[in-house]
Amino acid sequence: MNRQTFWGDVIKYRTLLLMLLPAVLFFILFAYVPMAGIVLAFKQFNYDGGIFGSPWNGLDNFKFFFDSGDAWRVTRNTALYNIAFILVNNVLQICAAILLFEAVGKWFRKLMQTALFLPYFISWVVVGAIAYNLFNFDVGTVNVLLKGLGMEPVDIYNTSAYWPVILVAVSAWKTLGYGSVMYLAAITSIDTEMYEAAEIDGANIFQRIVKITVPNLYPTLIILVLLAIGNIFRGDFGMFYNMVGNNGLLFSSTDVIDTFVFRSLTTSNEIGMSAAAGFYQSVLGFGTIMLANYAVRKYDGDRALF
16 A cells, blocks of 8 residues: 555544544553563563663562462462353353344333343442342341351351452453343344244244244354453453451452552562562463463354454
């Protein structure tokens, strides 16, 4: 493409390019410019020298991170939680989308869709407050009911075993509406003649779902799963921090890389190690999405991201 053609296209599509500009600026400012700070992972940071004037220390920050004993724990928790989120959330979202599509009555469908979507707009701070009022040992709703039934109260905030189930359930509840909308859009784009032909051939509603709806959701499912896999080593900081906070008794089952980095910065002031942990997280995420995309491309090249 020569220069004249390039500027001609810029003028021709100037409205679309202006609409794209805010998103481009957002990623430049908040994704690309901060990448310069990656040098902190290889430096002994001090406030006199700043980011670029601090002395280099090679891989000492990474060694400190792995020798601390926390690296495996936070990596394991981050990956397992995200795998659970991907599996549970997508299955529930597909089921909800199918139920909404098959629901009889336009007003009922709209009401249920609104009810499912509402939790997505609730802040994690509010969700954390709701969880506290449910699970508090002394005055939480769950323990008040248990006491009323003559049972022993459960100390949920001091028992780490309960939290994997709680966090997966809360994530599913909060994202159910948003995800089901995307799958519902994919279902509504399916050619209705396929359903009509299947109905004429005597297929019942369950056969139509299994033979037509679910197979046609595969492209959408693969794309969403690939995008989620790219963030498999990134924990939802808002969820984990607001649900658990700095409760050390729960770190064994709830501490993820993001909360570990935040705590390292705010409590121990280990800026170099925090940068090393963040860089380690980014490398894992990049490698995971490349492997997943390669596997999908080998299976079906048309459904890969690139």
